[in-house]
Structure formats: C-alpha cells, structure tokens
Amino acid sequence: MRVVIDGDLCQGQGRCFSIAPALFGFDELGNGVVLGDGTIAPETLDLARLAEANCPEHAISIVES
Amino acid sequence: MTEKAPVRDFATDFDHTDPEWVADPYPIWEDLRTRCPVAHTDRYGGAWFPATHAGVSTIAKDTENFTSRNVVVANMRPTEEDLPAPIGVAPPITSDPPFHAIARKLLLPAFSPGVVNALEPQVRVLCNALLDDMIGEGVVNAGQSYARLIPPSVIRQMLGFPEGDTETFIEMVHVIMDTIDQSEDERMEQWEPVEEYFRVQIEDHMERPRDDLTTFLLDAEIGGQKLAIEHVFGTMVLILVAGIDTTWSAIGASLWHLAQNPEDLARLVEEPELMPVALEEFLRFYAPVTMARLVKTDMEYLGCPMKEYDWILLGFPAANRDPVVFKDADQFIIDRAENRHVAFGLGIHRCIGSNLARLELRVGLEEFIRRYPKFELANPKDVTWSQGQIRGPRNLPLRVLS
Numbered sequence: 001m002r003v004v005i006d007g008d009l010c011q012g013q014g015r016c017f018s019i020a021p022a023l024f025g026f027d028e029l030g031n032g033v034v035l036g037d038g039t040i041a042p043e044t045l046d047l048a049r050l051a052e053a054n055c056p057e058h059a060i061s062i063v064e065s
Numbered sequence: 066m067t068e069k070a071p072v073r074d075f076a077t078d079f080d081h082t083d084p085e086w087v088a089d090p091y092p093i094w095e096d097l098r099t100r101c102p103v104a105h106t107d108r109y110g111g112a113w114f115p116a117t118h119a120g121v122s123t124i125a126k127d128t129e130n131f132t133s134r135n136v137v138v139a140n141m142r143p144t145e146e147d148l149p150a151p152i153g154v155a156p157p158i159t160s161d162p163p164f165h166a167i168a169r170k171l172l173l174p175a176f177s178p179g180v181v182n183a184l185e186p187q188v189r190v191l192c193n194a195l196l197d198d199m200i201g202e203g204v205v206n207a208g209q210s211y212a213r214l215i216p217p218s219v220i221r222q223m224l225g226f227p228e229g230d231t232e233t234f235i236e237m238v239h240v241i242m243d244t245i246d247q248s249e250d251e252r253m254e255q256w257e258p259v260e261e262y263f264r265v266q267i268e269d270h271m272e273r274p275r276d277d278l279t280t281f282l283l284d285a286e287i288g289g290q291k292l293a294i295e296h297v298f299g300t301m302v303l304i305l306v307a308g309i310d311t312t313w314s315a316i317g318a319s320l321w322h323l324a325q326n327p328e329d330l331a332r333l334v335e336e337p338e339l340m341p342v343a344l345e346e347f348l349r350f351y352a353p354v355t356m357a358r359l360v361k362t363d364m365e366y367l368g369c370p371m372k373e374y375d376w377i378l379l380g381f382p383a384a385n386r387d388p389v390v391f392k393d394a395d396q397f398i399i400d401r402a403e404n405r406h407v408a409f410g411l412g413i414h415r416c417i418g419s420n421l422a423r424l425e426l427r428v429g430l431e432e433f434i435r436r437y438p439k440f441e442l443a444n445p446k447d448v449t450w451s452q453g454q455i456r457g458p459r460n461l462p463l464r465v466l467s
Binding site for chain 1: 170173174176177178179341345402403404405406407409411412413415419420423
C-alpha cells in the first residue's frame, strides 16, 4: 500500500508532514508531497491512516500499490 | 455607534456582535444546527450564517458563486462602488481567481514550513523575555502582557524592522486594528504616521536589501514586473491585520482553557510530546477566525434565497463544533487523534500564516507552562473577550501558583 496526495485538493494545511514525516514532506510553497513512491512500511501504517484522517481537504488517500 | 436592538431569534435575526454571541456563541450555533442550519439576518444589509461543517465547507470552496472582495462584514450592504477590483486591496485574501493564485503563489514561499520553523529559536527567546518581565507578579495578565505581544514582535522581526521599534510597532499595529470599522476619512488620518513609518522602512530596505520579508516583497515580481509600492504596503498591512489578533486570540484562549482545566495543564507539563496533538485540539475548539464572503448573484443556495451582495459569515469555529464531523464535538479532548479541524479555513484561501501561527502558539504555550506549571483564573469576571470576527480573550488575569 502507498499514500497519495491529490494535488488539486491539497492547500498546504500542513497536517500530513507533521503527523507522518516519514511519508510526507513539503514543497517550496508549503504544499504536501509524498516522499519517494509513498510505499507504506508496516510500522508506518497507523501514521499513514492518521495523516489521511486529519487532512481537512480530504486530499490524502491510501491505495493498493 | 448607535445602540443595537437585542437579537430576537438567532435563526432569523443573528448578530455576531450581540453580547450573548460574544460571551458564548457555542450554544447558539448548536441550536442553529438542529433547527436552522443556515441562519439569516437583515442586519448588516443582509447576511447568512451556515452553522454546519457541510455548509461552511461548501461555501468556502465555491469561488464561482461567492467572492472574497470583502472578508470583514461591514455595517452596510456593499454596493459595486464599495468593493475593490477583483484583485482586491489586500491580495491574496481579498482576491478571487484567477488573480488570487498569482498573488498567493508569490507569498507562499515566505511562509513555508521551512522558512517559518527556522524562527523557532527567536520566538523562544522572545517568549522568555516577556515572561522575565512578569517575574515577581502573583497575578499576570496573560492576555495583555504575553499573548498580545508575541505576534507583533515576531512579525516585526520577519519584516526586518528595527528591534528598538518594537513598542512603536505594536502601537501602530493596534491603530490599524482599531480603525478597521471606521470611515475612510478617519482611517486615513490615523494611518498617516503608520504609512510614514512603513515608507521609511521600505526605502531603507530598497537602499540596503536584507534577508527578510520586506526585501522579499520588494524583490517579488508578477509577470516580470516588480510589485507597486502600494501592493507591497497593502500586503504588509494584510500580514499585520491577519497575523496578530488571530494568534493573540489562539494563545489567549488556550491559556484560558488550561487555567480552568488543571488536568489538561498537568498532562501537558508531564507529557510535552503531547503538544503537537493538543495544539490541533486548541485550534479546533477555540478557532478564533470567522471570515466573510459576498454572494455573487441572486440564487437559491443551500435551500436559501440568496441575493447579490448578501454577506456570508463563514464560521470556521462553528464548523469545528459540528457533531456530524467530530465525535464528542463539544468536548475538549487534549489527545484527540483524528481532528480534521478547519481553524485555518478550507480551499484556496487557507490561512497563509498557518505555519507561523502554529509555531507561535506552540512555543508560546510551551514556554508559559515551563515557567508556570500551575495557574488559575485570578477572577473569572475579569476576563474580557473580543467582539467581531476574531474571538479570543483580551484581558486574562491569571494567578500563578507555586
């Protein structure tokens, strides 16, 4: 499984990269970016789900890779 | 101002400056959500207030049907002449698409997490200096002597204005805030020294560019053209107006909460790693900022007969208390893990200073509770609250306990 950010929905609320810095970073505008290919290691699955559940813009999803 | 008539029914005659709303708006919003999810008033020339998360969210994201040309509800219904061009007086907050994206993209890098987080050591020093000034006092006015002073000092640093001017700068900021609802003439008169001060600072930066926000704005370009000085000045004013009352309110409301909830205060003192999660709950529960929009054309919307230039009072704080979205929405849960709050708005106008606000709120609380791990309200009756679209305590006398 991997995390995906919908760039059309992301507004740089900044929740994902504070909750799960192993999976998300930010670009020069402060919008969220997925690190690498977004693959979720078993130990980061809970954090991935939290990031998804905290995005006010509903821009994050977890997909089957 | 003339005395206003008391509100008859908040569903059909609401007023966000009514004493009942100012004192405690939450029961009013809860009542509206159950019986009238979009309230109306003839006051202010006609306004609507969605009380649900769904209503707030729909309107915040709908830039086709609503304009941001004025984001503060004025006393009168606006006419075309009252409204600035679609670019707006204070881009990007007063701008609509497509210009909005250009003005916003230009500013975003200056407020990105990387740039803002680098300020943390300075903010910590500042908070400690303010706390040092209170040493020996048994009762501290955390609203006036602490929360109020943090945001303008941080912004003065970001703009690269002289350190010796901190007091003058804070005074000027409050002149700007206090004149928001005054007439154009009154405002111009009071703003004269402010404009003069800013002009001197801007000229100084033109001669000696530095690594700060003022130089950043002076160097910024739209379509290969440097910004007009009015644009630079307008953006500086926006940063002041949007970044000061708001964060002052958030810091104050959080301290107000901790003063009355010793179990939450004790947890934060004992588990400092809880702060990032607690911070989001402070922001959800005490979201200070309500914005406004204007209806673009006559239309039926959310079941309401909206008319061109009706106001929309966009209550992000009300959305944050909607039980449809938040479990136990009316409970403050310091370790709430799932918290999709909208304190910084939704959609293209998401608060550009949100990273800075979080930094100031986090460091402001961390340093306060490190210095004073136990405190309580000195006298609940002495706490006063702001009125209008920014909600927070203004006087907040706290008794520090040993």
